[in-house]
Amino acid sequence: MSDCLFCNIVTKNVPSKIVYEDETLIAIEDINPSAPVHILLIPKKHIASLNDTSVDDEVLLGHMQMVAGQIAKEQNIAVDGYRLVNNCGTLGGQTVMHLHYHLLGGREMLWPPG
DSSP: OTTOHHHHHHTTSSOOOEEEEOSSEEEEEOSSOSSSEEEEEEESSOOOOGGGOOGGGHHHHHHHHHHHHHHHHHTTOTTTOEEEEOOOSTTTTOOSSSOOEEEEESSOOOSSOO
């Protein structure tokens, strides 16, 4: 989708600071971080939201979680703790309609989150 910001990041038409990439996923530093570590994990396949996933996406979703844990270790936030967030839909706070997770760490996370 040429009008999708994250699709354009995946195709490298929009520059970003990549911290991880493989054949199904790209992880980048958020340009407007909400924590000292704020990484976006974005599947290369365009999926509008978690509501639009199917059983065919189970491996991808599991892979995203495993990579999030790996990146947390690499970013030195795994021991102290971190938060992995998916905003789904407008009321859930999703602003880019392309499935993604926010990996946040490096500070205390408050509850409730928002």
